[in-house]
Amino acid sequence: MTDRTDKYMGQALKRKEDPRFITGAGQYTDDFVLPGMLHAAMVRSPYAHARITGIDKSSVEGMPGVVAVLTGEDVAAAGAGPIPVGWLLPDLKVPPHHAVAQGEVNHVGDIVAVVVAETRAQAEDAAGLLAVDYEALPSVALGSAALGEGSPQVHDDVPGNVAFRWEIGDETALNEAFNRAHKTVKVKLRNHRLVPNAIEPRASLAQFSPASGEYLLYTTSQNPHIHRLILAAFVLNIPEHKLRVISPDVGGGFGSKIFQYQEEVAVLLASRLLGKPVKWAARRSESFVSDMQGRDHESEAELAVDAEGRMLGLRVNTVANLGAYLTLFAPAVPTYLYGTLLNGVYKFPAVHAKVTGVVTNTVPVDAYRGAGRPEATYLIERTVDVMAHELGMDPAEFRRINFIQPDEFPYQTPVALVYDSGNYEPALDMALDMMKYPDLRAEQERRKGTNKILGIGVISYLEACGLAPSALVGQLGAQAGQWESSLVRVHPTGKVELYTGSHSHGQGHETAFPQIAADELQIPIEDIDLIHGDTGRMPYGWGTYGSRSAAVGGSALKMALQKITAKARKIAAHLLEASEEDVEHADGVFRVKGAPGQQKTFFDVALMAHLAHSLPDGMEPGLEATAFYDPKNFVYPFGTHVAVVEIDTDTGVVKLRNYGCVDDCGPLINPLIAEGQVHGGIAQGAGQALWEDAAYDEEGNFLAGTFMEYAVPRADDLPNFQTDHTVTPSPHNPLGVKGIGEAGTIASTAAVANAVMDALWHECRIAHLDMPYTSEKVWRAIREARQGAGMGQAADD
Amino acid sequence: MNVTVTVNGKAHTRDVEPRTLLVHFLREDLGLTGTHVGCDTSQCGACTVHLNGDAVKSCTVLAVQADGMEVTTIEGLGTAADLHPLQAGFWEKHGLQCGFCTPGMIMSAAELLRHDPDPSEATIRHHLEGNYCRCTGYHNIVLAVQHAAAAMREREAGQAADD
Numbered sequence: 001m002t003d004r005t006d007k008y009m010g011q012a013l014k015r016k017e018d019p020r021f022i023t024g025a026g027q028y029t030d031d032f033v034l035p036g037m038l039h040a041a042m043v044r045s046p047y048a049h050a051r052i053t054g055i056d057k058s059s060v061e062g063m064p065g066v067v068a069v070l071t072g073e074d075v076a077a078a079g080a081g082p083i084p085v086g087w088l089l090p091d092l093k094v095p096p097h098h099a100v101a102q103g104e105v106n107h108v109g110d111i112v113a114v115v116v117a118e119t120r121a122q123a124e125d126a127a128g129l130l131a132v133d134y135e136a137l138p139s140v141a142l143g144s145a146a147l148g149e150g151s152p153q154v155h156d157d158v159p160g161n162v163a164f165r166w167e168i169g170d171e172t173a174l175n176e177a178f179n180r181a182h183k184t185v186k187v188k189l190r191n192h193r194l195v196p197n198a199i200e201p202r203a204s205l206a207q208f209s210p211a212s213g214e215y216l217l218y219t220t221s222q223n224p225h226i227h228r229l230i231l232a233a234f235v236l237n238i239p240e241h242k243l244r245v246i247s248p249d250v251g252g253g254f255g256s257k258i259f260q261y262q263e264e265v266a267v268l269l270a271s272r273l274l275g276k277p278v279k280w281a282a283r284r285s286e287s288f289v290s291d292m293q294g295r296d297h298e299s300e301a302e303l304a305v306d307a308e309g310r311m312l313g314l315r316v317n318t319v320a321n322l323g324a325y326l327t328l329f330a331p332a333v334p335t336y337l338y339g340t341l342l343n344g345v346y347k348f349p350a351v352h353a354k355v356t357g358v359v360t361n362t363v364p365v366d367a368y369r370g371a372g373r374p375e376a377t378y379l380i381e382r383t384v385d386v387m388a389h390e391l392g393m394d395p396a397e398f399r400r401i402n403f404i405q406p407d408e409f410p411y412q413t414p415v416a417l418v419y420d421s422g423n424y425e426p427a428l429d430m431a432l433d434m435m436k437y438p439d440l441r442a443e444q445e446r447r448k449g450t451n452k453i454l455g456i457g458v459i460s461y462l463e464a465c466g467l468a469p470s471a472l473v474g475q476l477g478a479q480a481g482q483w484e485s486s487l488v489r490v491h492p493t494g495k496v497e498l499y500t501g502s503h504s505h506g507q508g509h510e511t512a513f514p515q516i517a518a519d520e521l522q523i524p525i526e527d528i529d530l531i532h533g534d535t536g537r538m539p540y541g542w543g544t545y546g547s548r549s550a551a552v553g554g555s556a557l558k559m560a561l562q563k564i565t566a567k568a569r570k571i572a573a574h575l576l577e578a579s580e581e582d583v584e585h586a587d588g589v590f591r592v593k594g595a596p597g598q599q600k601t602f603f604d605v606a607l608m609a610h611l612a613h614s615l616p617d618g619m620e621p622g623l624e625a626t627a628f629y630d631p632k633n634f635v636y637p638f639g640t641h642v643a644v645v646e647i648d649t650d651t652g653v654v655k656l657r658n659y660g661c662v663d664d665c666g667p668l669i670n671p672l673i674a675e676g677q678v679h680g681g682i683a684q685g686a687g688q689a690l691w692e693d694a695a696y697d698e699e700g701n702f703l704a705g706t707f708m709e710y711a712v713p714r715a716d717d718l719p720n721f722q723t724d725h726t727v728t729p730s731p732h733n734p735l736g737v738k739g740i741g742e743a744g745t746i747a748s749t750a751a752v753a754n755a756v757m758d759a760l761w762h763e764c765r766i767a768h769l770d771m772p773y774t775s776e777k778v779w780r781a782i783r784e785a786r787q788g789a790g791m792g793q794a795a796d797d
Numbered sequence: 798m799n800v801t802v803t804v805n806g807k808a809h810t811r812d813v814e815p816r817t818l819l820v821h822f823l824r825e826d827l828g829l830t831g832t833h834v835g836c837d838t839s840q841c842g843a844c845t846v847h848l849n850g851d852a853v854k855s856c857t858v859l860a861v862q863a864d865g866m867e868v869t870t871i872e873g874l875g876t877a878a879d880l881h882p883l884q885a886g887f888w889e890k891h892g893l894q895c896g897f898c899t900p901g902m903i904m905s906a907a908e909l910l911r912h913d914p915d916p917s918e919a920t921i922r923h924h925l926e927g928n929y930c931r932c933t934g935y936h937n938i939v940l941a942v943q944h945a946a947a948a949m950r951e952r953e954a955g956q957a958a959d960d
Contacts, residue, residue, distance in 0.1 A: 014888055021896025022884040024831015024871035028897065031830035121814070199835045199843055199931050200897040251833070251897025252931050284836040506895030506932045676891045679934030707840035707929070715935040716922040744934075 008515040012672035017510040026249040029203040029218045034277035041123035043113040045105035048361035048700025049139035059131035065122030070114040072102035084234045087332040088477040089164045095155035097325040099265035106324035109289025114266045139361035141696040143321035146360045154359045168339040169352035177313035177350040181304035185387045190770040191375045193296035193694040196368045200251020203281035206267040221247040222257045223543020228535045230260045244536040250505035255367040256291045259328040285705045294368020296321040301383040311402045316353040323364035330366045337372025343413035344380040345462045346402040351414045361700035370742040373463045381459040381750035396458045419636045427662040431640040435660045451650045455759025457643040457751040465547035465739035468631035483630035485539045486556040490623035492610035494603035496528045501541010502553030508673040520561035522588045547739025555733040556629035563625035572600045574616045635730045637738040639663035643751040652779025660722035665740040666729045674740045681744020687713045689752035800864040805873025813860045820844040822860035831871040831900045842928030845901035846870045852908035871900035882945040892941030894932030902928045906942045
């Protein structure tokens with residue numbers, strides 16, 4: 001073993017996992033084949049709301065390769081329960097969510113039957129021909145429409161389509177603040193619905209072994225233990241250890257692979273009933289109507305300031321469209337992950353928010369990258385810009401004078417959270433410098449009145465990630481713990497396996513976690529591997545979402561490693577015949593202080609731990625440790641993002657010209673990985689502002705079935721991004737780390753939206769338009785505004 | 798129907814349904830799972846392979862159309878021990894995260910570099926617009942292609958000097 005002195009933490013190391021991905025050797029769920037495997041195809045509802053009046057299995061039985069057709073009745077007869085909700089609120093109305101519809105379908109794409117055949121093509125052929133009779137029912141797609149008088153009822157047991165009413169903050173204090181306001185603005189905002197669109201479609205492969213009663217499920221999951229818990233304990237009613245869930249390489253998640261889906265239940269039951277492995281892999285057209293969607297808020301926001309431009313209060317009223325069913329985290333997203341973030345980075349004396357959760361005949365909505373925080377950030381930052389424009393203040397300066405100051409942490413907001421640490425002004429200054437902000441404003445002035453106008457969006461965001469501690473989230477309704485586990489297994493040769501309950505689906509855990517371990521153990525990173533994504537191998541874990549892996553999973557790892565080094569030091573001291581206090585662990589070896597040459601390597605220690613020929617009295621052999629880490633609080637990354645757009649006023653085309661940001665997620669484990677996550681996040685957030693839109697018609701027909709109808713950002717839509725960071729460690733965890741996976745998305749939608757609206761405000765005093773800023777929408781708005789101001793051209797020239 | 802396709806230098810003869818797509822032939826009949834299916838409708842580019850040297854989306858080509866032709870997949874481009882400069886470039890510049898779009902992205906970029914050894918950023922972005930990536934924001938993909946292009950030009954120059 002080579003001694004080493006380098007520090008791995010903080011280095012931009014190339015990723016250990018990449019060789020398999022770049023050579024095509026990654027193993028995603030759909031790549032797995034089991035002997036005798038059958039294929040399932042889902043028959044999906046073409047109606048947003050309908051009663052199923054008949055399914056004629058004989059219409060496909062006897063077709064080539066067809067083995068079975070499973071309906072809702074079959075699923076009920078097999079004893080499978082509905083898929084539960086994982087976050088409860090007071091008086092929450094939860095309509096049953098069956099794996100296969102029982103009597104009624106509630107959104108386009110709801111599963112009506114499962115066809116199993118010998119090949120995928122045969123299963124899809126038959127699924128397309130299965131005779132199903134429907135009686136169409138009235139349906140509704142928009143949250144506010146579902147609340148309207150006389151609106152169609154989505155579920156009989158959800159009166160008025162209201163799943164919950166929730167509020168946070170002190171309404172009296174807020175009203176008082178508004179009473180003494182110098183100025184108020186009111187903005188109506190739609191945070192429209194999105195499809196997460198991981199490039200790997202979801203897939204599941206189930207195998208039931210009748211002899212042992214054990215199930216194996218390969219599935220595209222961000223949190224295999226959560227899937228195991230729900231499927232075993234709530235749906236199938238079997239002991240957890242009878243179900244092993246493996247989530248191998250997963251091709252992106254962005255939230256959409258957290259949740260418990262119908263198809264996983266279907267393939268598990270089909271495998272049990274048919275005695276063979278059964279695989280299902282989504283077509284992209286299925287992903288559009290079956291992956292949980294994101295966002296979909298209609299809000300009214302009012303902001304009050306005093307004569308000096310100091311913020312006095314924010315009033316928010318939001319209708320959150322939850323879709324047809326309440327899925328795993330759905331009730332948490334527009335409440336605790338949104339309402340509690342409405343304070344942003346500002347010193348608000350008062351904030352009050354009301355949220356109405358509404359069911360509609362649309363695909364369910366749950367956490368999508370950022371989950372509640374992008375919605376909060378968009379609302380605050382858009383409203384702040386409207387106010388800055390109204391006040392005639394520079395938007396960046398308006399933010400600066402309202403920031404919470406570094407000496408005010410920990411900071412109690414009026415909406416429940418206590419921020420751990422923060423220093424917002426340096427990030428703003430750096431971002432403005434990076435983008436040469438005064439030059440941009442001068443250019444904007446020069447371009448005024450031309451056909452290429454400029455807009456600059458400056459936003460300062462804060463996010464809460466590493467949801468915790470478990471006792472608190474339990475009080476708030478979570479039916480889950482929010483700790484993480486790690487197991488460190490040292491082999492006799494000194495090679496090390498790390499096991500984590502968090503899951504990597506692009507985040508680079510296989511590199512970042514060994515970086516933490518290599519420094520703690522003082523051994524080369526090549527000797528360390530990370531194992532994840534298999535409930536058969538991990539102690540337990542809650543998975544990867546909400547930017548929790550580094551702060552919670554990484555901290556659990558650090559604690560397990562500390563147990564290893566503590567024991568290793570004892571063994572080394574014993575072997576060196578020295579007292580433990582006299583042994584130092586540095587540069588890759590355990591050494592007796594002041595006695596050069598008196599040393600033991602990590603290999604020496606690991607070998608003796610396993611040979612156990614000479615260990616301290618009473619010590620157990622082996623070198624293995626497990627830690628379970630439950631954080632004391634959330635962590636609160638923050639930053640400033642600046643977007644620059646150019647708008648062609650002749651065509652309405654918006655071009656994102658430059659983008660720069662300064663993020664603070666505490667110390668970086670691997671800057672290359674952190675920066676990559678910021679890049680991807682910016683692209684997804686900009687996608688919402690400019691192109692992406694999960695549009696339904698009024699009856700709940702989803703208007704996109706392929707990427708032809710749903711625009712995700714492509715390479716030539718985006719510029720290169722400028723990134724930088726400040727470092728404000730979290731005092732709460734042993735690594736001081738926060739989280740970065742969602743920051744880009746949380747910030748960039750608001751930044752790009754503000755840039756577009758900044759251009760339109762400066763050009764023609766348009767205060768607000770809803771996203772996405774399609775060319776037609778922007779062109780029409782400019783045209784109407786110019787006509788209104790007497791600057792328009794004749795209608796037909 | 799019987800088809801014979803030479804994939805990564807090796808001829809394979811199989812009996813396929815006429816409707817079998819090349820991507821399914823590669824993945825299911827030959828077990829070459831590096832070529833991925835992301836959208837079924839030829840937008841995302843995760844299934845890009847080379848057919849007689851041209852980059853094609855293998856979800857748009859029937860296996861029978863490839864009869865008698867040469868296919869190169871990501872598995873045939875380079876190995877872990879001997880990476881193609883593009884594979885090395887994607888690794889070096891962190892041009893991937895989940896890795897699902899990466900094989901298609903690399904195969905598409907390989908065609909670009911065959912025609913244009915020194916592409917501008919705009920050219921790279923334009924050429925890759927048929928390959929969707931949801932993780933990287935494309936920033937590092939552009940850097941990866943530029944890195945590979947420089948390495949390939951250097952290699953070319955070295956070979957020319959040796960001649």
